[in-house]
Amino acid sequence: MNDKSLVISPKFIITNDTNRFIFKDHSILVDGNLITRIEPVEVLHAEAQMNGWDIVYEPNLVLIPGFIQTHVHLCQTLFRGLADDLELLDWLQYKIFPFEAAHDEKSMKYSAALGLAELIRCGTTTILDMGSINHSEVIFEQIAEFGMRAFHGKAMMDINEIFPKLKESTKQSLKSSEELARRFHNSAAGRIKYAFAPRFLLSCTDGLLKETIELLIDFRGTLFHTHASENKNELKAVRERTNMNNIEFFESLGLLHDRSCIAHCIWLNENEIGLMKKREARVLHCPSSNLKLGSGIANIPRYLKEEINVSLGADGAPCNNFLDIFVEMRLASLIQKPIHGPKALDAKTAFELATIEGAKALHLENQIGSIEIGKIADLVLIDLNQIHNSLDDSKESLYSKIVYSCDHSNVDSVMIDGKWVYKDRQFVKHDLMNIRSNAEWELKKLLNRI
Numbered sequence: 001m002n003d004k005s006l007v008i009s010p011k012f013i014i015t016n017d018t019n020r021f022i023f024k025d026h027s028i029l030v031d032g033n034l035i036t037r038i039e040p041v042e043v044l045h046a047e048a049q050m051n052g053w054d055i056v057y058e059p060n061l062v063l064i065p066g067f068i069q070t071h072v073h074l075c076q077t078l079f080r081g082l083a084d085d086l087e088l089l090d091w092l093q094y095k096i097f098p099f100e101a102a103h104d105e106k107s108m109k110y111s112a113a114l115g116l117a118e119l120i121r122c123g124t125t126t127i128l129d130m131g132s133i134n135h136s137e138v139i140f141e142q143i144a145e146f147g148m149r150a151f152h153g154k155a156m157m158d159i160n161e162i163f164p165k166l167k168e169s170t171k172q173s174l175k176s177s178e179e180l181a182r183r184f185h186n187s188a189a190g191r192i193k194y195a196f197a198p199r200f201l202l203s204c205t206d207g208l209l210k211e212t213i214e215l216l217i218d219f220r221g222t223l224f225h226t227h228a229s230e231n232k233n234e235l236k237a238v239r240e241r242t243n244m245n246n247i248e249f250f251e252s253l254g255l256l257h258d259r260s261c262i263a264h265c266i267w268l269n270e271n272e273i274g275l276m277k278k279r280e281a282r283v284l285h286c287p288s289s290n291l292k293l294g295s296g297i298a299n300i301p302r303y304l305k306e307e308i309n310v311s312l313g314a315d316g317a318p319c320n321n322f323l324d325i326f327v328e329m330r331l332a333s334l335i336q337k338p339i340h341g342p343k344a345l346d347a348k349t350a351f352e353l354a355t356i357e358g359a360k361a362l363h364l365e366n367q368i369g370s371i372e373i374g375k376i377a378d379l380v381l382i383d384l385n386q387i388h389n390s391l392d393d394s395k396e397s398l399y400s401k402i403v404y405s406c407d408h409s410n411v412d413s414v415m416i417d418g419k420w421v422y423k424d425r426q427f428v429k430h431d432l433m434n435i436r437s438n439a440e441w442e443l444k445k446l447l448n449r450i
């Protein structure tokens, strides 16, 4: 948090408030970690001069709310490019599970650091992250260190038929998750929260799932984070075990409610769409990952029509291979168009999924996801004047520019909780090259442990 009040004066402010208002030639005032005023530039500049407040005057940049990615795996960043061109179950069995099992504290530290650096550099200020079985405390430390706002939880796995080494007993999985929640939930001045994370049905006994959902009562403000109905072979195995589809089985165990955040949800039947809506469960949509693993295309326009909450995430680096929210927004929009027509999932909707809808998924919509008085200052300054951006300078062109023709290189500065973590295209505290070279070294050692 800044000691002094700070005035930020961009060209446009995309508020993303309920009216989707866009200000031109206005400033915001940040006091501590909160947005306290939005006024014409001249008003706040005059007061800033009188009171000695700091001013960030950026008449060529656009201020937007920080992006929210609701499904990522920091523990997998080191494995980028090492698990290409595989379908989900092979990808897990032959690559990701053996890699995750080989992590030690140091490799986990740099996997998380590399992922966090990439996420912040593309303007992501909040994540919902799923860890592996071990070393979640290291991930929490890195999240705190980078200043990220995050939900994280260790992956819970008490069965693993395809890679038996990566699992633990039901009791141990519950006990260690509870210990982590006790230690880290609401830590870093409330910026870090816990999300219980049974990995997916095929890695969890019914007992583990049922006891996990009970834990949400003991730890207020936590989430239930899992994967479901991502891949047809996964679904076949789920049917063999349960005689039901994935979401139907979750319903039978009482796992569906408004704190259930479920990644993918590609292969849902009509009944399951109805259940997601009725229980207000959240869909975490990962378009790049769904395409790269050949999993399928989720019917997002249909879910939105049913008013099911949908938000976006890059998933893990080895199934993407970026962690760039601009890639996800663009793809979320484009992949629907050949199926539902060119008007489907327009740029403004894609932007909403990556901001306010993500906040709603996490039950943080009163704090983040838009630029409004009283909300937390999680903010991004972007430069829309690069050679790959449209020359149209109007307000109306902003969503199109951001969703269809931006990438991380457009991001100028990132503030989380009222504090710059990335300013003028530089990390305030971290040396990116140093993180990358350490990550490279740790990956070499990890591969020797397999």
Ligand SMILES: [Zn+2]
Binding pocket: 071, 072, 073, 227, 263, 315, 316
């Ligand atoms: Zn995932």
